[in-house]
Amino acid sequence: MGKHVLEVVRYVFSPHLVVALAYRFGYFIHDQVLWRATIHIKNRPRIHPTASIRCAHNIYVGNNSHINHLCCVWASKNAKIILGDNLLMGPGVGLFASNHGILAGQPMTFQEWKEASIVIGDDVWLGAHSVVTAGTHIANGVIVAAGAVVTRSITQEGAIVGGIPAKIIGKRPEAPERDSYVPDTRRIAAFTHEHHPDVVGPIAVGGEEIADGHAVLH
Numbered sequence: 001m002g003k004h005v006l007e008v009v010r011y012v013f014s015p016h017l018v019v020a021l022a023y024r025f026g027y028f029i030h031d032q033v034l035w036r037a038t039i040h041i042k043n044r045p046r047i048h049p050t051a052s053i054r055c056a057h058n059i060y061v062g063n064n065s066h067i068n069h070l071c072c073v074w075a076s077k078n079a080k081i082i083l084g085d086n087l088l089m090g091p092g093v094g095l096f097a098s099n100h101g102i103l104a105g106q107p108m109t110f111q112e113w114k115e116a117s118i119v120i121g122d123d124v125w126l127g128a129h130s131v132v133t134a135g136t137h138i139a140n141g142v143i144v145a146a147g148a149v150v151t152r153s154i155t156q157e158g159a160i161v162g163g164i165p166a167k168i169i170g171k172r173p174e175a176p177e178r179d180s181y182v183p184d185t186r187r188i189a190a191f192t193h194e195h196h197p198d199v200v201g202p203i204a205v206g207g208e209e210i211a212d213g214h215a216v217l218h
């Protein structure tokens, strides 16, 4: 304990503290502030404060989409990342729109980037710690299983893909028949109230008018 107190006393007024604080502040501006000025956002995405966003001028986030804890969404100088509506991301997901050049005989760090855009459809779920590599497109409704690495485009809507490299391992089951589907009006109204506060009139689900969002909440 005494040793740690001494350490604090010794370094608290040192120039190293100033340098460390300046770095932390600089990275905070770079990682947390700068991208907000340039990212293209449709409406009310949920972006966790620990997410890392790079080249935000080339990132397009759809309506009600979620970038979760510790996700990396790294577009590139000349390659976009386009995210659809209602996208779900587990924690630790990585989307990288560029690769280092990998020719042998010269350090990779000095080689040209290989850039290619990533496009993710609507209603896609990227499972925890999955990775999506440059140039891949993922169709609407796809589930990428936890830990998968998507290296080729997934064109089949509603497919479940998993593994490294990601391959189709299943298909989303159909929703129950329309007749047996009873909408949870309270939940839908609460969701609408939270995400679309501008909606004040009756809410329609599957063509049926169910309730006024605010009325059901109270």
Ligand SMILES: CC(C)(COP(=O)(O)OP(=O)(O)OC[C@H]1O[C@@H](n2cnc3c(N)ncnc32)[C@H](O)[C@@H]1OP(=O)(O)O)[C@@H](O)C(=O)NCCC(=O)NCCS
Pocket (backbone or CB within 6 Å): 088, 089, 090, 091, 126, 127, 128, 129, 143, 144, 145, 146, 147, 148, 160, 162, 163, 169, 170
């Ligand atoms: C892909 C997923 C949705 C499938 O769930 P499920 O339909 O309940 O699947 P099951 O557990 O019945 O497994 C079905 C098959 O897929 C395989 N599978 C499941 N998850 C897998 C994964 N992450 N990677 C590879 N294969 C997987 C199973 O081994 C099984 O194979 P088998 O039929 O040969 O035995 C689920 O496993 C998953 O990865 N969820 C992501 C969880 C997550 O990231 N949560 C964060 C919160 S957003």
